[in-house]
Amino acid sequence: MILILAEKPSVGQAIAKVLGATQRGAGYVHGNCYIVSWCFGHLVELAQPKDYDPALEQWDLRTLPIIPQEFKTVIQASTEKQFKIIQSLMHRTDVKEVIAATDAGREGELIFRLVYEQAMCKKPVKRLWISSLESSAIREGMEHLKPASEYDCLYHAARCRQRADWLLGINLSRLYTIMYSHKLPIGRVQTPTLQLIVSRQAEIEQFVPETYFTLCADLGGFNAYSRVSTAAEAEAAVAACKISDAFAAKIEQSERQDSPPHLYNQDTLQMDANRLYGFTAQDTLSYAQALYEAKLATYPRTDSSYLTKDMEPAVVPLASKLLQSGVLPPDISRQCSLELLDVQSVIDDNKVSDHHAIIPTGGITKKVFDSLSAGEQKILYLLILRFLAALYPPRRYSSTKIVFDISGYAFSSTGIEVIDPGYRFIWDALVAEPSMESGSMEDEPDNDNLPSIAEGSTYPVKGIKAIAKKTRPPRPYTDGTLVQAMRTCGKTLADDDLRDAIKDCGMGTVATRAAIIESIIKSGYVRRSGNFLVPTDDGKLLIELVPTTIKAPSLTAQWEKQLAEIEHNALSEDDFMASIISFLRSFIADAKLLSGSQDSSELFAPKKRISLGLCPICGRQVRSYPKSYSCESGKGGCGFTIWKSIAQKSITEAQVKKLLATGRSSLIKGFVSKAGKNFDAYLILKDDHQVGFEFPRGERNEKAGHR
DSSP: OEEEEESSHHHHHHHHHHHTOOEEETTEEEETTEEEEEOOSOSEEEOOHHHHOGGGGSOOGGGOSOOOSSOOEEEOGGGHHHHHHHHHHHTOTTOOEEEEESOSSHHHHHHHHHHHHHTTOOSOEEEOOOSOOSHHHHHHHHHTOEEGGGGHHHHHHHHHHHHHHHHHHHHHHHHHHHHHTSOOOOOTTHHHHHHHHHHHHHHHHHOOOOEEEEEEEEOSSSEEEEEESSHHHHHHHHHHHTTSEEEEEEEEEEEEEEOOOOOBOHHHHHHHHHHHHOOOHHHHHHHHHHHHHTTSBOOSOOOOOOBOGGGHHHHHHHHHHHHTSSOSOHHHHHHOOGGGOOGGGGBOGGGOSSSOOBOBOTTOOHHHHHTSOHHHHHHHHHHHHHHHHHHSOOEEEEEEEEEEEETTEEEEEEEEEEEEOTTHHHHGGGOOOOOOOTTBOOOOOOBTTOOOOOTTOEEEOOEEEEEEEEOBOOOOEEHHHHHHHHHHGGGGOSOHHHHHHTTTTOSSOTTTHHHHHHHHHHTTSEEEETTEEEEOHHHHHHHHHSOHHHHSTHHHHHHHHHHHHHHTTSSOHHHHHHHHHHHHHHHHHHHHHHHTTSOOTTTTSOOOOOEEEEOTTTOOEEEEOSSEEEETTOTTTTOOEEESEETTEEOOHHHHHHHHHHSBOOOEEEEEOTTSOEEEEEEEEOTTSOEEEEOOTTOOOOOOOOO
16 A cells, blocks of 8 residues: 555545546545545644753743754644544555555645654655646656655755744744833744835835926817926916917837736735735635635645646647637637647746646536636636736837927927737736826826827927826735745845845745734734835834844845755755854844843833823713724723824824814825825814815815725
8 A cells, every 4th residue: 555645634635536536535535555644734834942952941041042952843733533534544454555645745745744853764765746637647746756766955954944933933022022021923934024014014104205296288189298396387388388389399119018917826916816806815725726626726825927848738738628618709719729729938948947837727607607606706717817928929019209398498298009919908907007106296197199290390388287296105015916025035135135035936936925924913013004014113113123134135145045055965064053043043042141231121010001182972071092092981882083094194192182172183294095185184173073084175186085
């Protein structure tokens, strides 16, 4: 008999079905010379400090750093029953060989090896490495099993990552918690990720909008635009230009194209799903995993956007099946031509590491699609459209830019004419507006019907107006934009080697970024405000306290560089772990000196909640709480609340005091509407005691919903 160990029950059962192992046992299935069992993710984990010494259950600065001579592993209580089943199967006398079928990657390798070692199994092991649970992929994988020894270096890298994260997390979390008398979890990736969110919030709060003016000249059927900085310049320009003609001083024409998007990897799928549907990174990963286990999509935890050469013959047949599945809109199925598909554009063996891009499978039908949850349907629909769009030709268009001289002012008018829509007829329905960067100004729109204009010709100015606008602050991170920032953070590193080390992986991995985001929320460092991620006071203070060494991406970069070297047998485990331990000893020694020189316990001490005024409903005191200024009557009371963030603007205590005292705050600048427009307004208490807006006279503002 051959024992196959998968990572999850659903994966194990899919493998068993293909191999003809259909007889059920307790925690496994068997038949046709195979036994297939499964883990529930991590069955075995690293022991806690108290498992080494009961005295370490108490957090004491004198016990740091905690560095085990030998790392111990323990079986999770919740999965002990399944572990004992696997251990028993591994030691059966009729089992001659074990196949590792956990997820094909660093963490999957770690999961299997820890179970194999904890069970003290000595039987030979082979590795099943697959990216799809389709029957054909499983059969092909079983025909190309490799000795487990070929993956030893992958396991060594995984083990080093796990142990180093344990050392840093255990020691620094205890260190900062003891120093500041407040629970402060620290993590190698978690803390630099928090730093990104805190820094972005600081940019928003410190942002000072700049006013500028767009001049719009109506030239009869199309518009031309210019910009000036001040109201006086705008007034002078309007006065001068409205009595003049527009002279076509320069015309630039070119034929351009924009390429289709790459196939999805986990990060880009999370970004689009958040942007289009508001899914969290964890939501998207969960839906994609469910599709994988249902054999409707390939393995989701991948950082590649390409397919391998051996998959080339299957690409066009898969596209044909998807077009005939009944899932796509009829116009796409009707217009999409298989002859136009560029298969080579998605094939690159050099850009595929553990797994190829996430793509749909050929088992999709309208009936199957309709049986999925709403979230699973949206993710699968994205995968189908992305697969077809990535194969289609680029969009080709003609671009024209005309520079007009109007009374000495330079105006420009742009327009495009589509020559061939290419992939855009598939993808256009899912394209969202790009986000505005810090301090940016709106691009002037293209003219849809720019007429044929000769250089040197003139056009009468039928009207001209000046529109006041403001530069916008950057937006808070969402799950999608944070994932993007995590994967590209290495670009800011000064060290070339470190920058190269994480240029393709960034902070965390495609498999862990969703969990990292959820972790910093669970730790109380970040909260969700709608689709945005906003740091809490604790999160901001933690980033103030920890040194750059811990909160900058350079530490992650250094580790990722060394872990990659271990994976490629260019660095030993002992050397890597020695460097981690040396770093910790030095860091903690310095921190202990600091802790003895200052009284830091008051930093996180509970602050007395002062009164900001009287509640307009019940007359009790309104006080400041973590997310709001609320009546002290609490949840069972009158319910009066003023949220601390309204329309993306932080509301200060001084503004609340005036609002409660007079019914209207001072003028607050920098609110942002749901449409992303900046506006200024007073906060007012309405007759129903809700908070509303009052807009300055003479100004047109777009009203925005708020909490």
